[in-house]
Amino acid sequence: MKSLRGLPRVFAFLVVSCSLLAQSADLALKSHRAKELLEAGKAEEAIPIYRELVRALPNNPGLMMNLGLALDMAGHKREAVREFEKVLKLDPRHVPALLFLGTGYVELGEPAKAVNPLKKVLKAQPDNLDAQEVLGEALLSLGQLEEAAGHFRSLAQRDAGNPRVWYGLGLSYERLAQRNFEELEKVALGSAYWLELVAESRFKVTQYFSAFYFYRQALSKMPTMRGVHAGLAEVYRKTNHPDWAAIEEERERAMPPPDCRAEKLECDFQAGRYLELVAWSEGVKTPESYYWRTRAYNQLALEAFSRLGQLPPSAEMHELIAKMESNRRQYVESAREWREALKLSPGNPSLQEGLAVALYQAGDLQGARAMFEDLLKRQPESAELNYMLGDTLLNSQKPQEAVPYLNKAVTLVPGLLAAHGSLARAYLALGEAEKAVPHLKAALPTDEDGSLHYQLGRAYQARGELALAREMLKKYQEIHNAQEVENKMVEKEVEITPP
Secondary structure (H helix, E strand, O other), X not given: OHHHHOHHHHHHHHHHHHHHHHHOHHHHHHHHHHHHHHHOOOHHHHHHHHHHHHHHOOOOHHHHHHHHHXXXXXXXXXXXXHHHHHHHHHOOOOHHHHHHHHHHHHHOXXXXXXHHHHHXXXXXXXXXXXXXXXXXXXXXXXXXXXXXXXXXXXXXXXXOOOHHHHHHHXXXXXHHHHHHHHHHHHHHOOOHHHHHXXXXXXXXXXXXXXXXXXXXXXXXXXXXXXXXXXXXXXXXXXXXXXXXXXHHHHHHHOOOOOOOOOOHHHHHHHOOOHHHHHHHOXXXXXXXXXXXXXXXXXXXXXXXXXXXXXXXXXHHHHHHHHHHHHHOOOHXXXXXXXXXXXXXXXXXXXXXXXXXXXXXXXXXHHHHHHHHHHHHHHOOOOHHHHHHHHHHHHHOOOHHHHHHHHHHHHHHOOOOHHHHHHHHHHHHHOOOHHHHHHHHHHHHHHOOOOHHHHHHHHHHHHHOOHHHHHHHHHHHHHHHHHHHHHHHXXXXXXXXXXX
């Protein structure tokens, strides 16, 4: 948020200096000295001076504002937020305080508290780009994706050189695509629409054999589906079968064009009218509408990220590449990109968290632990950070140390199911099956391989609850068998065969 480090602070300094000159030459001198320290980047030295000034003039909102700014610059985000709140008690319309309060809450990982003050800023100053950018980020964090995308679209027209705008817009669209895919999965799992999107996603992460299998399955479900032959052609080309690719390309060309009266969504997509497609199909809950909205949002995300890539090197660009490398399970490369991002945005907690997660995924548990511990010092009430540190300790064979962090995570956010799963594993490692049971039960919806059902079954056995134990072990066997069948199905089609 480099743009937030300019005008609002200068404005606050001017207000404070003028009011102090009328009060006392000594206080004005101290205020001037504190301002010089801030401008020299010595915020920590300015803080005690501002505290003294606030004690001398306790009802001066400008002094409180500058104390808050000094605390913010020194990294004391929580204390800074408290000062901005004090300013607003004295002057509820103090725009810089509203702006920095909202920004502070976003940086503390509490976006819900940021929305109201940021909207007040925009009501007072509709052209405030800083407030709109931070509001977009807060809404994105809260999953209010359509509203977030709207703010970023507006910013893209007025602040096109800002990499954070294109990154925020791309993320908004990407998550909207994911949301629509998840809805499609609920209503039409295994349909040609679902299979084609799965194939496309596998292709993007270079899983060509898997993509081939799902494209073939989609074609068997809907032989008239446009785009599938083109997808197969790309798979053939990537696996060194250009002759087979040519056959599939010819088949795609032979497909009749869509009837735009009956297939409007496909026509809009082919014409690149992605926003029109989304707007026209809003609220429609058919498999077809979910499919085309998913594809449209994916294309909009791609366009936004492409614009980001055209800008000079930025932290946002490296962050995007880091996430792409993570999706490809190239965690060492991902960590390298997070480090490059941090060079361009030092001290950014979001980037530091990204690096810590990449180190964890790459198996550098010691490095990840150090970073999570440092982040927790600044955000002790973050459920996600408590979970990640606890899980890191658990995987470092330190379940006793892991338990307090994992307990805090599930206390802060009871719905954090992954933390329940890790806490259960920690208790089991400590031989405390009784304590593990409620957390195993809470985490069952996340059980993809049946292991949690198995562990819960064993825990019930240890308690003598044999009927419940049999039920859990039966469910474990069902999940395990289903996974085996799915693996065999993929294995049958793993070979790339001719058209």
